[in-house]
Amino acid sequence: GAVVSQHPSRVICKSGTSVKIECRSLDFQATTMFWYRQFPKQSLMLMATSNEGSKATYEQGVEKDKFLINHASLTLSTLTVTSAHPEDSSFYICSARDPGRNTEAFFGQGTRLTVV
């Protein structure tokens, strides 16, 4: 149980275009999902906390107009990187809390974004 699926696993896009990343909880309903960015050989950097049915809470320094987060259902949250630039290239990972195991987080497989 507690499976989180993230798609796509890899994406290459041109500068100026937008990219959508999906995060799904497959066998539980997640009221809260988290989006992280990870640079090579570094830890996870929290970008925003996504709550079902309400606006996401962004961490300081994260542009909410650039990284659009939508959590429209209890099993799906999306992160859209708008007007992508090469410096947005990174590894993006989502996680979700299982209400049945409230203090555990389960991660998606991650998305490697390359902006050319």
Place this chain on the structure above:
Amino acid sequence: GQQLNQSPQSMFIQEGEDVSMNCTSSSIFNTWLWYKQDPGEGPVLLIALYKAGELTSNGRLTAQFGITRKDSFLNISASIPSDVGIYFCAGFRGNQFYFGTGTSLTVIP
């Protein structure tokens, strides 16, 4: 956000050796978690700890929730090549997860 102090940063060990890594914080946590991340993948939960002093095992892995609630350690016994990866600790408090800086483990066959 706050990151936990995790050590060592990296380890190079021979297959069969035991491994120990730890995480410390200046703040108290209600839950400690340990994850393993393989290259290009998301972290996978290894062990979750819920009570101060709790000692929990998962196969060759053993983790403890420190009495002060400000630290935790993870031990891996009899390491094998597939133990290679980056290990992260995480503390949970106030609807947020705080992650350690990671320990990169290399196992030499």
